[in-house]
Amino acid sequence: MPHPRCQIADHTLSRRRMLGALAGTAGGLACGGLLQPTFAKELQKSDKQMLLVWLDGGMSQLESWDPKPGTQFGGPYRSIPTSLPGVHLSELMPRLAKQMHRFSLVRSMRTEDPNHSSGVGKILRGHPKNRGVEYPFMGSAVAKLLGPTKSGLPPYVWVKPGNGGFISKHAGFLGAKYGAFALGNGKPPKNLVRLDSITVEDDLARNALREKFNRRYAKRHPPNNSEAHSYVYDVAQTLMKHSDLFDEATLSDRDRDRYGRTDLGKHTLLGRRLIEAGVRFVQVQSYGWDTHGDNFNAHASRVPKVDQALSALLEDLDERGLSERVLVVVMCEFGRTPRINGSVGRDHWPNAWSLAMTGCGIRPGTVIGETNADGTDIVGERYDIGALFHTWYHAIGIDPTTTEFMNGTQPLPIAHDEMQPIRELLS
Amino acid sequence: MFKTETKTPQQVLATQADRQVATARFHPNGELLVTGGYDGSLRRWRIEKEALTETEPIAGHNGWIERIVFHPDSATDILVSSDSWGRLMVCHPSAENSESGQRLWKHDTAHDGRIHSLTLSADGEQIITAGQDRYVRVWETKTGKRIHDLNDHDSEVMAAAMHPHGKSVVAGDVLGVVKEWDLQSRKCVRDLDLSRMHFYDRDQDVAGLKHLRFLDDGATLVAAGMDPKRTGNVNGIPSLHFLDWKTGAIRESLVVGDNATGFVFDFERLDDGSFLIVTSGTPGNGRVLWRHPDEDEFRFEFKKLSNCHALAMHPDRHRFFVSATNRNSQGNGAVRDKETGAYLGNTSPLHLFELPEEQVQ
Numbered sequence: 044m045p046h047p048r049c050q051i052a053d054h055t056l057s058r059r060r061m062l063g064a065l066a067g068t069a070g071g072l073a074c075g076g077l078l079q080p081t082f083a084k085e086l087q088k089s090d091k092q093m094l095l096v097w098l099d100g101g102m103s104q105l106e107s108w109d110p111k112p113g114t115q116f117g118g119p120y121r122s123i124p125t126s127l128p129g130v131h132l133s134e135l136m137p138r139l140a141k142q143m144h145r146f147s148l149v150r151s152m153r154t155e156d157p158n159h160s161s162g163v164g165k166i167l168r169g170h171p172k173n174r175g176v177e178y179p180f181m182g183s184a185v186a187k188l189l190g191p192t193k194s195g196l197p198p199y200v201w202v203k204p205g206n207g208g209f210i211s212k213h214a215g216f217l218g219a220k221y222g223a224f225a226l227g228n229g230k231p232p233k234n235l236v237r238l239d240s241i242t243v244e245d246d247l248a249r250n251a252l253r254e255k256f257n258r259r260y261a262k263r264h265p266p267n268n269s270e271a272h273s274y275v276y277d278v279a280q281t282l283m284k285h286s287d288l289f290d291e292a293t294l295s296d297r298d299r300d301r302y303g304r305t306d307l308g309k310h311t312l313l314g315r316r317l318i319e320a321g322v323r324f325v326q327v328q329s330y331g332w333d334t335h336g337d338n339f340n341a342h343a344s345r346v347p348k349v350d351q352a353l354s355a356l357l358e359d360l361d362e363r364g365l366s367e368r369v370l371v372v373v374m375c376e377f378g379r380t381p382r383i384n385g386s387v388g389r390d391h392w393p394n395a396w397s398l399a400m401t402g403c404g405i406r407p408g409t410v411i412g413e414t415n416a417d418g419t420d421i422v423g424e425r426y427d428i429g430a431l432f433h434t435w436y437h438a439i440g441i442d443p444t445t446t447e448f449m450n451g452t453q454p455l456p457i458a459h460d461e462m463q464p465i466r467e468l469l470s
Numbered sequence: 471m472f473k474t475e476t477k478t479p480q481q482v483l484a485t486q487a488d489r490q491v492a493t494a495r496f497h498p499n500g501e502l503l504v505t506g507g508y509d510g511s512l513r514r515w516r517i518e519k520e521a522l523t524e525t526e527p528i529a530g531h532n533g534w535i536e537r538i539v540f541h542p543d544s545a546t547d548i549l550v551s552s553d554s555w556g557r558l559m560v561c562h563p564s565a566e567n568s569e570s571g572q573r574l575w576k577h578d579t580a581h582d583g584r585i586h587s588l589t590l591s592a593d594g595e596q597i598i599t600a601g602q603d604r605y606v607r608v609w610e611t612k613t614g615k616r617i618h619d620l621n622d623h624d625s626e627v628m629a630a631a632m633h634p635h636g637k638s639v640v641a642g643d644v645l646g647v648v649k650e651w652d653l654q655s656r657k658c659v660r661d662l663d664l665s666r667m668h669f670y671d672r673d674q675d676v677a678g679l680k681h682l683r684f685l686d687d688g689a690t691l692v693a694a695g696m697d698p699k700r701t702g703n704v705n706g707i708p709s710l711h712f713l714d715w716k717t718g719a720i721r722e723s724l725v726v727g728d729n730a731t732g733f734v735f736d737f738e739r740l741d742d743g744s745f746l747i748v749t750s751g752t753p754g755n756g757r758v759l760w761r762h763p764d765e766d767e768f769r770f771e772f773k774k775l776s777n778c779h780a781l782a783m784h785p786d787r788h789r790f791f792v793s794a795t796n797r798n799s800q801g802n803g804a805v806r807d808k809e810t811g812a813y814l815g816n817t818s819p820l821h822l823f824e825l826p827e828e829q830v831q
Contacts, residue, residue: 112555117533118533157803332702341676344676382814384816385750386752
């Protein structure tokens with residue numbers, strides 16, 4: 044039975060198939076969503092990348108980044124010291140505690156929406172003002188702002204449990220082309236590899252025929268429609284050249300063990316490989332964090348998987364020199380109530396929650412903001428997700444005060460125009 | 471006092487603890503009720519005339535106190551308690567002084583982290599603990615000496631008990647693997663399958679097992695909790711499984727609710743073989759249940775309480791105590807005190823019930 048405050052639909056996202064989704068949204072493609080050309084050219088030079096670990100449903104800040112042991116709302120677990128003097132994490136995060144000096148926390152997040160259905164969108168869109176348009180999710184926005192890397196791989200790849208496909212609705216007004224290329228269960232799209240029964244020559248001939256039809260189609264339709272259709276085929280062809288990314292035989296046992304042989308572990312390892320291969324924005328998703336019941340046993344099961352996968356990722360990015368140009372963010376749509384409910388769970392809490400980040404010019408070992416002694420309120424300045432979008436855009440080399448999206452002829456700010464980056468986080 | 475002539479259990483007292491109560495037990499002398507909860511203190515309630523009167527709590531714990539147990543001999547006046555930070559403590563609960571003068575001994579790190587299970591041997595001379603660190607440990611009650619250190623589980627150990635013959639310990643983990651340990655050799659001699667009490671989905675293991683307890687002089691092992699069906703907003707089928715100790719197989723299962731009913735958090739078997747059970751589910755569901763395994767119907771199904779977590783049987787076997795949670799304990803908003811604006815936590819209404827006289831003859 045779903046929680047009365049959560050409907051089933053709140054916990055699911057569209058899984059429309061790639062081409063179906065494109066066909067269904069073709070009408071929206073004509074809106075454009077082009078960057079102002081002067082900025083676009085400049086931005087192409089950037090080689091910054093981003094990896095978002097999204098814990099869907101809402102991880103408890105009290106069982107992770109902002110523990111309050113020994114208080115009324117602190118729960119059963121202890122806190123442990125970290126490599127950063129004076130900073131403690133939950134005992135469920137022993138590996139990350141040893142790496143606290145590598146990343147940064149914001150413990151003073153206050154956002155507006157306690158509902159999954161609308162909260163996910165607001166956080167992942169940076170909650171800009173309502174301007175009558177649907178803003179893109181962060182992955183689509185970065186895909187548009189920075190474009191693909193030279194690898195030719197899709198700029199926005201979403202590694203998730205469940206089904207995959209091309210999720211165009213993430214793109215909002217930018218148009219379907221900037222949607223998420225979702226790898227369901229970390230697997231490539233079905234039928235990606237050319238069948239043995241089709242020769243290379245036949246395959247080339249078929250593609251040539253398809254391109255001819257596409258050109259004919261493009262003459263009679265708005266350009267973005269055909270662009271998006273062609274894009275999907277181009278992406279598929281590029282992915283075919285990188286099929287080793289999905290070949291489990293290329294994974295070392297050591298890496299599998301380090302990241303953990305869980306969905307999150309496997310998907311974070313794939314995320315690292317996708318970043319190394321040149322994907323601009325990777326979103327690694329974990330579902331099921333909506334712990335209204337049995338919250339503490341749930342976090343005892345879940346948080347160590349985040350701890351393991353994320354600490355391995357941080358080590359690897361650092362070891363490979365990638366942390367200088369890859370921004371890693373770990374967040375969810377809100378935190379969980381300090382009050383422990385009758386089902387030994389915690390409910391939805393956007394009032395005072397935490398998120399973490401590292402790399403790409405984020406000053407490591409920085410802890411921004413604090414909550415009061417028992418974790419019920421923020422002490423001092425509080426931050427909305429809009430300020431974090433400003434911060435992250437700065438980190439990946441985009442000035443959100445001068446860069447705009449173009450929705451047709453309508454210029455739109457890329458982040459909430461009344462907010463500022465958190466300067467203490469930027470080197 | 472409290473005698474009634476009715477056919478069903480009657481609620482004879484109700485009071486309120488200002489913090490949530492996770493466990494409760496009566497002193498064998500029948501005069502003292504001790505509760506443990508989310509405030510890290512052992513709270514003492516004296517049953518006087520027609521009221522529960524709280525006296526000074528016993529300090530010394532941290533985090534949550536989820537398990538307490540009395541030595542069966544009332545003359546020893548020994549209470550064993552454990553907390554979620556790994557502390558195991560033995561004290562004289564009737565002592566007036568709440569400071570360390572009443573404490574026999576304590577181990578600050580009896581386990582590394584949360585102690586999920588605390589039971590005594592049949593004679594009360596040994597303590598069996600198990601927890602987050604995957605260890606099962608046996609201690610001497612009066613001295614605190616560690617006698618056995620058993621570690622072969624692949625996940626947190628949720629429940630443990632010593633067989634009445636005292637030669638083996640049984641322990642069940644998150645994955646529903648129940649191990650029998652031979653205490654002479656300190657080796658695991660067999661695994662029993664309670665995998666139906668484990669559910670894995672979306673990177674979450676749900677542990678359905680809350681209690682293991684021997685009945686019938688050790689011929690039957692009861693596993694109580696839930697057969698989980700869903701993660702996150704956890705739910706499943708609340709059940710008691712009766713295992714034949716000789717074969718290790720589940721002989722019978724007593725299903726006591728549906729997906730919303732939640733976990734069997736606590737239970738007690740009465741002399742006629744019937745069970746008193748409390749459950750806590752979501753949202754706001756909780757039951758006080760009375761059921762005999764051979765009967766199709768519940769003798770008593772009390773739905774007026776919300777999220778019941780503890781059941782304590784009085785030594786007179788006539789009265790029992792239930793801790794619940796205040797109604798409307800769930801929800802996303804911030805509940806604040808109207809006058810001070812302070813953010814409010816949940817509380818535990820405490821209820822004393824009385825069984826009908828003829829049912830306990």
